[in-house]
Amino acid sequence: MTRVLAVATAFPPHRHTQQEITEVLASRLPSGADAALLRRLHAAAGVATRHLALPLDRYRELGGFGHTNRLFVDLAVALGAEAVERALDEAAVRAEEIDVVVSTTVTGIAAPSVEARLAARVGLRPDVERVPLFGLGCAGGAAGLARVHGLLDGRPGRKALLLSTELCSLTLQPSDTSTANLVAGSLFGDGAAALVAVGDGRDAGAAAAAPGPVVRATRSRLYPGTEHLLGWEVGDWGFRMVLGREVPELVRLHVAEEVESFLAGHDLKPRDVAAWICHPGGPKVLDALADALGLPDSALAPSRRALAATGNLSSASVLQILRDARAAGPPPGAAGLMIAFGPGFSSELVLLGW
Structure with missing residues (x-):
């Protein structure tokens, strides 16, 4: 098993209410665009505040993809390093003790990747194993934890770092009036998260007795024929959102069945899960999942609170x-389930235990 020792987050200092962001984006719509639709989507997004990588007035200055991506690299490295240092402090683990680092992002491109650029800054060893992930979208945080588990399982005492850094606001296309882009502009925020984990077992020392959770099992799933429903269209302008209106129904029809099958393989039912750690893809996605699984309002309340406080942070x-x-x-013995969805269309499940 893999034991999670610490999880920490870091956010840019530019925090705005949804109303502030709504009015700025409405003012930048092309002539003839439907500002009323933008306002309705923002009001229905379930978001109250968000953190942005830049001050609101600087988004007018963004140029082409190259300029925006250079900003992503600089800001993502700084924010990622902040999250990593917080997680290491919380775990009481020195940076040089980390044996492997998995990093994920889908909002910018960096080669060397983000974890390589911050390695010396935070004190990671030069021989640390690195597993950078790209293209998993909002599923990247859950998939990253699953990859960490695969790298640590059966290796007691080996320590890993998972880093997710997402600057979603840098991908927004002001001139794109498609519903997909307007929905993205209503939901996504910026932030980073880092997790420290250890291969659990008798040889893992004091870390083995730390509070949970432990990773008990994982499952990845692709749903054939849905590749066109979620992801990026990449061009000279950068990343343009692809978001099919069918996504909530896919969650209702396929992901709920996947969840029930996964839990049943471990002699569990949805009612046995005490902690639901579900990606807040938006109110419609959360409603579809809760309805299909018969969950009480309290089950996905943490996801709705996170969405309201910071918006959708993609993989983070x-x-x-x-x-x-x-x-x-x-309580000890409680089961938890992490669920996230991404391009493919895909789902990632991680069974946790305390």
Whole structure:
């Protein structure tokens, strides 16, 4: 098993209400665009505040993809380093003790990757194993934890770092009036999250007795024929959102069945899960999942609170919600389930235990 020792987050200092962001984006719409639609989407997004990588007035200055991506690299490295240092401090683990680092992002391109650029800054060893992930979208945080588990399982005492850094605001296309882009502009925020984990076992020392959770099992799933429903269209302008209106129904029809099958393989039912760590893909996605699984309002309340406080942070959101679940302290023996969705269309499930 893999034991999570710490989860920490970091956010840019530019925090705005949803109303402030709504009015700025409405003022930048092309002539003839439907500002009323933008306002309706923002009002229905379930978001109250968000952190942005830049001050609101600087988004007018953004140029082409090259300029925006250079900003992403600089800001992501600084924010990622902040999250990593907080997680290491919380775990009481020195940076040089980390044996492997998995990093994920889908909002910018960096080669060397983000974890390589911050390695010396935070004190990681030059021989640390690195596993950078790209293209998993909002599923990246859950998939990253699953990859960490695969790298640590059966290796007691080996320590890993998972880093998610997402600057979603830098991908927004002001001239794109498609519903997909307007929805993205209503939901996504910026932030980073880092997690420290250890291969659990008798040889893992004091870390083996630390509070949970432990990773008990994982499952990845692609749903054939849905590749066109979620992801990026990449061009000279940068990243343009692809978001099919069918996504909530996919969650209702396929992901709920996947969740029930996964839990049944471990002699569990949805009612046995004490901590739901579900990616806050938006109110419609959360409603579809809760309805299909017959969940009480309290089950996905942590996801709705995270969405309201910071918006959808793409891959970092489930780590933020896991941080809050650890702080709440589920009782010993409780089961938790991490769920996230991404391009493909895909789902990632991680079964946790306290």
